Amino acid sequence: xxxGIKIVEIEGxxxxxxxxxxxxxxxxxVIVLHRAGTGPSVTNETSLLDRGKRSIxxxxxxxxxxxxxxxLIKDADGLIEGxxxxxxxxxxxxxxxxxxxxxxxxxxxxxxxxxxxxxxxxAGHDLNYIATSGALYYAxxxxxxxxxxxxxxxxxxxxxxxxxxxxxxAILKARDTGKGCVVDAAIVDGSxxxxxxxxxxxxxxxxxxxxxxxxxxxPHWSRTYRCLxxxxxxxxxxxxxxxxxxxxxxxxxxxxxxKSQFKRALWxxxxxxxxxxxxxxxxxxxxxxxxxxxxxxAPVLSPQQAAVDPHMKARDVWQTLNGAPQAxxxxxxxDVAPEINAAPERGQHSAxxxxxxxxxxxxxx
Numbered sequence: 001x002x003x004g005i006k007i008v009e010i011e012g013x014x015x016x017x018x019x020x021x022x023x024x025x026x027x028x029x030v031i032v033l034h035r036a037g038t039g040p041s042v043t044n045e046t047s048l049l050d051r052g053k054r055s056i057x058x059x060x061x062x063x064x065x066x067x068x069x070x071x072l073i074k075d076a077d078g079l080i081e082g083x084x085x086x087x088x089x090x091x092x093x094x095x096x097x098x099x100x101x102x103x104x105x106x107x108x109x110x111x112x113x114x115x116x117x118x119x120x121x122x123a124g125h126d127l128n129y130i131a132t133s134g135a136l137y138y139a140x141x142x143x144x145x146x147x148x149x150x151x152x153x154x155x156x157x158x159x160x161x162x163x164x165x166x167x168x169x170a171i172l173k174a175r176d177t178g179k180g181c182v183v184d185a186a187i188v189d190g191s192x193x194x195x196x197x198x199x200x201x202x203x204x205x206x207x208x209x210x211x212x213x214x215x216x217x218x219p220h221w222s223r224t225y226r227c228l229x230x231x232x233x234x235x236x237x238x239x240x241x242x243x244x245x246x247x248x249x250x251x252x253x254x255x256x257x258x259k260s261q262f263k264r265a266l267w268x269x270x271x272x273x274x275x276x277x278x279x280x281x282x283x284x285x286x287x288x289x290x291x292x293x294x295x296x297x298a299p300v301l302s303p304q305q306a307a308v309d310p311h312m313k314a315r316d317v318w319q320t321l322n323g324a325p326q327a328x329x330x331x332x333x334x335d336v337a338p339e340i341n342a343a344p345e346r347g348q349h350s351a352x353x354x355x356x357x358x359x360x361x362x363x364x365x
Contacts (some may be wrong), residue, residue: 001336002028003036004036006169006364008072009053010060010093011035012082012125014152015159017049020080022164024052024289025329029365031353033058033069035347037129037317048326050288057347058355060091073098075364077174078106078167079095084116092138095182110152118152126154133158133278135191138198141223158191213264220270221246221261224300232284232300235274250277279305313329 005028009020015034024030032050036057055084058065072091073079076090079098081088088094088109095107112129119132130136131146140147148154151257174180197215200256201207201243206215216222216236221243224232237246242262247253260266278286283299301309303325307318319328324341329338356363 001333001338002026005029005078006067006076007031007078007080007167008033008076010079010081010083010088010191011069012029012080012110014082014162015155016082017047018156018160019108019110019163019167020053021049021051022160023167025340027336027338030054031056031072031349031363033060035059036062036065036347044163046343047244047272048324048343051326051342053344054349054353055315055344055346056350058137060093066092067355068357069093070097070101072077072353072363073105074101075362076105077171078108078168080108080110080163082110085109085111085120099180103180104174104178106167106174106183107180108163108167108185110159110184111350112187113181113186114160114189116333126152127186130191133188133192134195138214138217140210142218153194153209154187154191157194158189159185163191186190197350212267218264218267219261220258220267220274223271225275227283227286228280231283233278233283233286233308234300235297237296242294242296246297249293249295284348311365 002023005023007023007028007030009016009022009030009032011032011034013019020030020032022132030053031057032053034055034057036059050230056068058069060066073093073169074182077322081093098105109115111120112124112126112336113122127136127148133154135153135158136146136148138146139149163183166183166185170181170183187275191352201215208214212218215238221237223236224234225238235246237243240261244253247255247258258270287299288295303318306312307325311320317328321324321340326340329340332338338349353363
């Protein structure tokens with residue numbers, strides 16, 4: 001789908017490389033500039049996030065290596081960097097010199113706090129960014145501290161995915177106008193933007209600032225339950241017709257305790273009652289009971305368990321490459337089947353890329 005799109009990625013951590021991987025999965029030619037040398041900031045390990053990319057090792061403080069980087073940037077459609085504001089400028093690769101080389105360049109900047117604002121130069125991590133943006137507030141049960149899933153809601157949801165969309169948007173505009181721009185992808189911005197679906201629900205009065213009193217974070221029909229012997233079941237039968245099916249399969253359709261689905265005062269007792277019921281049978285019992293229904297119930301699976309789940313297996317979502325489990329490229333398209341390719345060794349393509357640049361040939365596919 002992205003064949004012909006050329007991306008230079010400056011080695012970084014987390015969301016930047018993830019965005020590069022996503023673009024490479026979809027067919028873009030991504031060349032990652034890995035740090036040369038040794039030391040605490042340099043690893044020789046191959047990263048899953050480099051799959052489908054080409055790798056060259058460069059020391060951007062070396063004049064010859066910097067010239068190689070600039071030659072790559074000159075013909076690229078987009079650039080990804082994830083340093084604190086000012087670092088790329090000090091390397092001589094800030095937006096101004098890069099746009100002088102390549103006026104159409106989509107210059108993608110991935111940070112937690114953004115390029116400006118009081119915290120722009122502060123360190124932070126996923127949890128800090130989504131805590132500040134409001135995205136963490138409703139995570140977890142009402143009587144427990146907010147706990148974000150380890151799937152990095154901020155880094156990936158609010159960061160990498162917004163950076164990828166921003167880069168592609170800037171590339172499309174540059175094709176029409178001939179003028180590139182800077183994409184300021186801040187995790188605090190993206191994760192706050194992701195809250196708009198919840199805020200839309202709140203327009204109907206279903207979002208309370210008091211945790212445990214909103215439509216999705218308080219009800220007995222929107223949470224997970226522990227089963228006998230361990231394992232958890234997810235329940236989220238929001239619509240009344242699905243809630244009715246849920247009660248039917250549970251044998252609770254005539255139980256007065258569960259008649260009122262949306263009465264907030266009853267939610268704690270209803271939750272306790274369901275918790276006691278689910279604790280009487282193992283997860284496999286409940287999974288079999290709800291399989292094939294519209295009750296909106298599903299077991300909570302680990303990635304390893306998900307790999308052998310019939311639905312996930314039928315779609316070949318979890319795959320093994322070089323002995324390591326990883327998820328397939330997404331989304332899917334009717335006329336192209338994206339495939340995942342192994343990550344290169346660090347610097348695997350250094351000689352090839354250097355040779356082509358020094359010979360004045362294009363390195364891009």
